Each structure stands twice: as C-alpha cells, then as structure tokens.
Amino acid sequence: MINMVQNAKDQAAALAMSAYQAAVADGTLPQAEVRTAPVEIPKDAANGDFTTTFALAASKQLRQAPRNIAQALLDHMDLTGSYFASAEIAGPGFLNFRLNDSWYAGVCQAVEAEGADYGTNRQLEGQKIMVEFVSANPTGPMHMGNARGGVLGDTLASVLTACGADVTREFYVNDAGHQIDKFAHSIEARYLQLIQGEDAVPFPEDGYQGEDIRDLARAYYDQNGDKLVNAPEQERLDTLAQFGLSVNLPKMKSDLERYKIHYDNWFYESTLHENGYVKETADLLTERGWTYEKDGALWLRTADILRQHYRKQGKKEADIEKLDLKDDVLRRANGFYTYFAADIAYHRNKFAVRGFDRVINVWGADHHGHVARLKGALDAVGLDGDKLDIVLMQLVKLLRDGEVVRMSKRTGKAISLSDLLDEVSVDAARWYFNAKPDTQMEFDLGLAVREDSENPIYYVEYAHARICSLLRTLGEEGVAVPEQARVDMSLLTGETERALMKQIAQFSEIIKLAARDYDPSYINRYLQELAACFHRFYTACHIRGEEAAVRDARLKLADDTRIVLRNGLKLIGVDAPEKM
Numbered sequence: 001m002i003n004m005v006q007n008a009k010d011q012a013a014a015l016a017m018s019a020y021q022a023a024v025a026d027g028t029l030p031q032a033e034v035r036t037a038p039v040e041i042p043k044d045a046a047n048g049d050f051t052t053t054f055a056l057a058a059s060k061q062l063r064q065a066p067r068n069i070a071q072a073l074l075d076h077m078d079l080t081g082s083y084f085a086s087a088e089i090a091g092p093g094f095l096n097f098r099l100n101d102s103w104y105a106g107v108c109q110a111v112e113a114e115g116a117d118y119g120t121n122r123q124l125e126g127q128k129i130m131v132e133f134v135s136a137n138p139t140g141p142m143h144m145g146n147a148r149g150g151v152l153g154d155t156l157a158s159v160l161t162a163c164g165a166d167v168t169r170e171f172y173v174n175d176a177g178h179q180i181d182k183f184a185h186s187i188e189a190r191y192l193q194l195i196q197g198e199d200a201v202p203f204p205e206d207g208y209q210g211e212d213i214r215d216l217a218r219a220y221y222d223q224n225g226d227k228l229v230n231a232p233e234q235e236r237l238d239t240l241a242q243f244g245l246s247v248n249l250p251k252m253k254s255d256l257e258r259y260k261i262h263y264d265n266w267f268y269e270s271t272l273h274e275n276g277y278v279k280e281t282a283d284l285l286t287e288r289g290w291t292y293e294k295d296g297a298l299w300l301r302t303a304d305i306l307r308q309h310y311r312k313q314g315k316k317e318a319d320i321e322k323l324d325l326k327d328d329v330l331r332r333a334n335g336f337y338t339y340f341a342a343d344i345a346y347h348r349n350k351f352a353v354r355g356f357d358r359v360i361n362v363w364g365a366d367h368h369g370h371v372a373r374l375k376g377a378l379d380a381v382g383l384d385g386d387k388l389d390i391v392l393m394q395l396v397k398l399l400r401d402g403e404v405v406r407m408s409k410r411t412g413k414a415i416s417l418s419d420l421l422d423e424v425s426v427d428a429a430r431w432y433f434n435a436k437p438d439t440q441m442e443f444d445l446g447l448a449v450r451e452d453s454e455n456p457i458y459y460v461e462y463a464h465a466r467i468c469s470l471l472r473t474l475g476e477e478g479v480a481v482p483e484q485a486r487v488d489m490s491l492l493t494g495e496t497e498r499a500l501m502k503q504i505a506q507f508s509e510i511i512k513l514a515a516r517d518y519d520p521s522y523i524n525r526y527l528q529e530l531a532a533c534f535h536r537f538y539t540a541c542h543i544r545g546e547e548a549a550v551r552d553a554r555l556k557l558a559d560d561t562r563i564v565l566r567n568g569l570k571l572i573g574v575d576a577p578e579k580m
Contacts, residue, residue, distance in 0.1 A: 001121045002110035003508040004103060005041075008050055008083050012097050013037040015077055015084070016054045022076035029072050032061040048088070048096030049502075055093035066093025101490040104498065107505045111560040112484045119507040119567055124515065125164035130350055131157040133362035134256070135172040138248045139183040140212050141416035142255060144396040145364050148441070150417075151433040152393055153362040154261045155520035155572045162571065163515045168264045168356070171256075172346065175245055176270040177339050182206060184241035190217035191240060195226050216244045255418050259426060260573045272345050278337045281345035281381065282330050290380045296333030300340075300380075302373055303327055309376035309385065328373070344377045351383050360518065362391045362437075391518050394440040396433070401446060424448040427574045431457035434572050436521045451580075456528050460565065461577050463531035467562040468578040470543065474555065477544075481559045482552045491553045496537040500557060503533045504564050511571075520572065527568045534561045 016037035023029040037054040055069035062069055070089045077087060085100035111118050133153020136146045154169065161167045174180070186207035193201045194217060207213075220228075220243050228236045256263070272278050282298060285291050290301050303325035310320045330341040350359050363370075371392075375385030398405040398415060406414060420429060428448040435441045453459045471481065492498070507526065514522040543554045566576040 001117065001119075001508070002106075002114065003121065004107045004110055004505045005509050007106075008097075008099065008103060009039040011083055012039045012050045012052055015079070015082060015087075015097075016052045016073055016095065019073040019077040020054070020058075023072040026076075028076070029064070029069065030062055032058065034058045034061060042096065047090055047094070049099045050084075050097045051090075052095045052097075053093075055095060059093070069093065070095045104492065104501045105484075105489040107501050108487075108489055108556060108560050109484050111504060111563055115563060116567060118563060119511050120162045120164070121508060121512060122164040123512065124160060127165045127357045128168075128355060129160055129165045129358045129360065130168045130170055130354075130356045131160070131360045131362070132170045132172055134261075135174070136252065137174050137179050138245055138252060139179055139208060140210055140248070141418065142252060143414065143416060144398060144420070144443075145393075147259075147417045147420060147429065148393055148396050148433045148435075149362045149364070150256065150259055150261050151430050151573070152391065152437055152520060155430075155434050155523070156360065156362070156391070156514075156518060158571045158573070159511060159514045159520050159523070162511050169262070170265045170267055171263045173249065173266055173268045174339075175268050176273055177336075177342065180241055180245075181237075183208060183244055184237040186213045187217050187220070187240040187244050188237055190214050191221060191228065194218065194221050195229055216240075216247060219243075219247065251418075255421075258421060259417065260430065267346070269342055269346065272342055272349070273337070277349060278342050278345040281348050282337065282341055284381050285330070285344075285377075288380060288382070291330065297329050298331035300328045300330050300377070302376070305376040305380050306372055309372055309379060312379070340373070340377075343374060344381065347374060347378055347388060348381055348383065351378070351387065352381075356387075358387050358389065360389045360391060362393060365392045365394050368392055389518065391437050393437040397440065397442045399442050399444045399446075405445065427461070428455075428457050430573050431524065434521055434524055436519060456524070457574065458580075460527045460531045460569065461575070462580055463534050464562060464565045464569070464576045465578060465580040466538070467534070467558050467565075470555075470558060471562075474544065479551070479555070481555055484556065487553050487556045488549055489553055489556070491550050492557060494541060496533070496540045497554070497557065500530075500533045500537045500561060503530050504560055507564050507568065523568055523571050527565065530561065530565060530568070534558070534565075 013036065016039075017034075020029065020034060020037075024031050034054075037052045038057060039050055039052045042048055042051050055066040055073065058069060059066045067089060070093045073095055074087060074089060079085070079087065083099055083103035083106070084097045086098045088096050088098075090096050114120075131153050133156075134142070134146050134150045136142050142150075157167045157169050182204070185204045189201055189203045189207060190213055193203075203209075217240075220240060228239060231239070253266075282291070285300060286298075290305060292299050292301065306323070306325050307320055310323075311317075328340050329338050330344075331337050347359065350356050367390075371390045375388055378385035378388060398420075423445060425448075432441070432443050432448055447455055448457075449455075451458050453462075474480070492501070507530075510522050510526040514520050538558070541554055543551055543558065545551075546554065569576045
C-alpha cells in the first residue's frame with residue numbers, strides 16, 4: 001500500500017545517508033558508525049515539509065559542530081529524481097527538505113489507484129487478533145458505558161483490519177454464575193408477587209430492582225399463567241432465567257445491530273462450565289502449584305502470581321510489598337466456580353484453543369484492578385499474559401443544555417442505548433463515543449443533533465456531501481472527474497491546495513497511529529482537520545468557471561478528498577451522505 005508520507009521520510013533519510021557517505025569518501029567528514037538519519041515533519045511548515053536531525057544526532061560521534069555536518073551533507077546531496085525541490089540548513093543544524101510537484105502528484109495517484117483501500121497497510125498481516133467488547137451482563141438493558149465500549153471496540157477492530165490483521169469481534173455472554181442466579185431470583189420474586197401480591201413475597205435484598213425485571217415477569221405470566229407457582233424452586237428459577245435470557249439476548253443483538261455493530265462470535269460462559277473447561281483450568285493451576293484449599297474452598301495464590309508478574313515488569317520489590325495483594329477464591333465451598341475462575345478459563349481458551357496471537361479487551365475503568373490479576377493468571381497457566389491488552393475507558397456524562405441527564409424523557413428510566421438511539425442518530429452516537437478512551441467524555445445531546453459547523457459529525461459529513469453536490473452539478477454541465485494521468489497537478493501551488501494534499505497524505509499515518517495506540521479517536525480528529533482543509537480550499541479556490549486545466553486539477557483534488565472522507569467515515573461506522 002502506498003504511504004507517501006513514509007515514502008518521503010525514507011527518501012529524505014536515504015538522501016542524508018548517501019550525502020554522508022559521499023562526504024566521507026572525499027574526506028570532508030570522518031567515518032563513524034552512523035546508521036540512520038532520523039526524519040520528522042516540522043510543526044511549522046515554514047521550516048520545510050520534512051527535516052532530518054542527522055547532524056545533531058551524529059555531532060558527538062563525528063566530533064564536529066552540527067551546522068558543519070549539515071553543510072557537508074548539503075554540499076554532497078543530489079536531489080535529482082527525488083520528491084524534494086530543495087534542502088536548506090536551519091537552526092543549530094536541522095536539514096529541512098521542501099517537497100516538489102512529483103510528491104503532490106504521487107499523493108493523488110495513490111488515492112486514485114487504491115480507492116476504497118487508500119490508507120490501509122499490511123503491518124499486522126499474519127496476526128490473528130481478537131477484540132472482545134461490550135460483553136454486557138444479559139440481565140438488563142445496555143447502558144452508556146456499553147454504548148461507548150461498543151464503538152471503541154468496533155472501530156478499533158476496523159482499524160486493526162485496515163492494518164492487515166485477521167480480526168475477530170467477540171461478545172462474551174455471562175449466562176452463568178452469580179449474576180444469573182440473582183437475575184432468576186429477581187424475576188421469580190416479581191412473578192410470584194403478580195400472583196400472590198407484593199406483600200406476600202419478599203424481594204431479594206440484592207435483587208435487580210429495574211422495571212425491566214417486572215416486565216419480564218409480566219411477559220412470562222401473560223404467556224404461561226401461574227403454572228410455575230407449584231413447581232420445584234430450582235425448576236422455577238431455571239425456567240425464569242432462561243425466559244429472561246431468551247428476551248434480553250435478542251434485544252441486545254438487535255440494539256447492537258441497529259448501532260451498526262456486527263459480531264463474528266457470541267461466546268457463552270455456560271459452555272465453559274458444561275464442557276469442563278473451567279474445572280480443567282483450575283486443575284492445571286493446581287498442578288502448577290498455584291492453588292491451595294482453605295475452609296472447603298479452592299484458592300488461587302494471586303498475591304504470589306502478582307509478585308511474579310510485577311517483577312517481570314521490572315517493578316521494585318519495595319514497591320511490590322506496598323501493594324495490598326490478596327488471594328482469590330476459584331471454587332467456593334459449595335462446589336461452584338467463581339467468575340474469576342471462568343474468566344481465566346475463557347482467556348485461556350482464546351489463546352490455547354483458538355490460537356489468537358493477541359487479545360484486546362475493552363473494559364470500563366472500574367475493572368482497572370482486574371487487569372494485572374488476569375494477565376498474571378495467564379502466566380500461571382503457562383501462557384503469555386503480555387499478549388492480552390486491556391483498553392480501559394472512562395465514564396460517559398450525558399448533557400442537555402448544560403445539565404446532566406440521567407433519565408429518558410420517553411421512558412422515565414435510566415437512559416439505555418436504545419433510548420439514546422431514539423434521540424440522536426446512530427452516526428452521531430458512533431462519532432461522539434469514538435472519543436479518546438482514557439478520558440472522561442461529555443456527550444452533549446443538543447450538539448449531536450445540530451446542523452451546523454459546531455457539530456463535528458455534521459461538519460465532516462457536510463464536506464463529503466458538498467463534494468458530491470459539486471460532482472453532480474459539473475456532471476450536468478458535461479464535466480466529469482478526469483483520470484490522474486490527464487491532469488497537471490503542478491498547477492496546484494496555492495497554500496490551501498498544498499495543505500489539502502498534505503492532509504490527504506497523512507491518512508495512512510493516522511491509521512497506523514490508531515492501531516499502535518489502540519485509540520481509534522485519531523480518525524475523528526483527522527477527519528475534522530481534513531474537512532477543515534477542504535472547506536478552506538473550496539473557499540479560496542474556484543472550480544467551476546476556471547480555465548479547463550486548473551478546473552480539472554482542482555476537481556480531481558476535490559474528488560480525492562471525497563474518497564478519503566468516505567474511507568475514514570467507514571472506519572468508524574458512519575455514513576458518508578451524498579446529500580444533506
């Protein structure tokens with residue numbers, strides 16, 4: 001895949017190294033172990049398009065002033081056939097390069113050649129990666145944390161795919177264990193209260209209080225009447241739990257589909273218990289000496305595992321001892337395995353059974369304390385806990401007119417994902433929730449539906465629609481977007497034209513950064529700047545009514561912008577409208 005920014009960096013580095021070798025050959029500079037020429041993009045375009053710090057980095061080895069080294073490089077440098085029109089010395093010894101027409105033309109050629117694939121790369125090719133996200137308990141509606149985690153996980157999966165990885169999206173269904181038992185007892189109490197009266201049946205102190213539980217009990221009663229009243233308690237609990245899951249899980253799936261999230265796999269916790277994999281994992285930990293029995297329960301030596309984990313990370317012993325490290329129960333005295341035991345087994349399954357090279361979980365920040373425990377437990381079963389990466393996301397605060405919103409105007413209940421999507425568009429929700437994971441975010445419901453430049457998703461989508469409108473208008477006048485080979489891009493020398501082409505070229509780099517940092521919000525920020533560059537270009541540079549050669553070059557640039565806007569919006573699961 002073509003990355004014109006990286007190509008220019010590589011070429012600038014090669015030019016500097018070639019000039020250095022030429023300077024050594026004629027005795028201008030001494031021979032030394034200088035292997036690379038670092039190349040960066042200056043923050044201020046006045047300092048050139050690319051710069052190398054070779055002279056500064058090599059000054060000590062060559063025992064010469066950086067500016068002397070930079071001058072020697074400049075004297076021995078041949079830019080013929082390169083992407084650069086000139087090179088110059090600046091400051092204490094920077095060597096700044098300025099791009100020529102061939103590089104700008106190359107950017108537009110790359111967009112035309114790659115189309116929908118423009119911006120992608122193959123740096124993760126051959127890697128099998130799972131992204132597990134949302135994994136909400138199926139005991140109630142999905143909340144704002146799930147809404148944020150859904151977009152972050154889904155977009156991260158798209159970014160990793162754009163970098164060549166073989167990505168699986170997975171939802172882990174917690175359909176076993178304590179929370180399902182509590183779910184069953186909660187529905188049971190509401191069911192029996194419907195029949196016998198609320199005063200006759202106490203509600204569990206730790207039960208789920210939501211109206212959705214009453215709705216489930218009422219739905220079962222409406223379909224089946226009182227037939228469970230005299231059934232054995234366990235049969236009644238199992239039946240009501242399965243009924244509740246049969247209603248909640250399809251609702252979760254439909255809400256997520258509406259949210260444009262499509263999973264490759266729904267993995268059920270219950271299968272780990274049914275096939276004995278949780279017990280097998282606990283037995284493996286016992287064989288490896290990591291468990292002990294106390295008060296009839298099986299305990300994991302979590303404290304020792306964490307000490308080993310932190311030593312592996314290079315943490316000092318004194319700092320480790322300050323931590324309040326505790327052991328965990330794997331199997332309770334009643335014979336039931338804990339959630340932590342199932343979680344270890346689940347992640348062991350990801351690596352040992354399904355063979356993922358890397359696993360990424362998107363969790364709420366309240367799970368912070370669980371990260372090291374799970375990584376350490378994977379080390380304890382003989383796997384590499386460092387292959388598990390956790391993206392922790394901060395809380396979401398919903399605002400309307402500057403006031404915090406907790407309840408839905410429509411339902412009068414806590415706002416769920418479904419309620420949110422009734423109020424704002426799916427595209428707006430996906431855009432706003434794709435914010436930097438490690439920062440608390442404020443979702444302004446009023447801003448999300450505004451149709452002006454203050455609303456970033458509107459601003460970006462409008463740029464795409466504006467280009468499509470231009471193409472339609474010119475098409476009606478008999479003017480089509482020309483092929484790159486028939487366009488003279490050297491006519492585009494204006495500041496806004498060059499700035500737009502540079503921004504287009506950055507797309508490949510942005511995707512690499514988003515994948516590297518597990519932060520898909522890079523895409524949002526990039527698209528806002530691309531839209532801004534386009535709007536500035538469109539205001540400064542006329543297209544219709546210009547001389548044909550200039551018109552065609554600018555039209556080609558506008559269409560290339562459209563393609564990149566579309567590609568970027570697709571990555572975050574947002575539509576690229578042709579009309580607004």
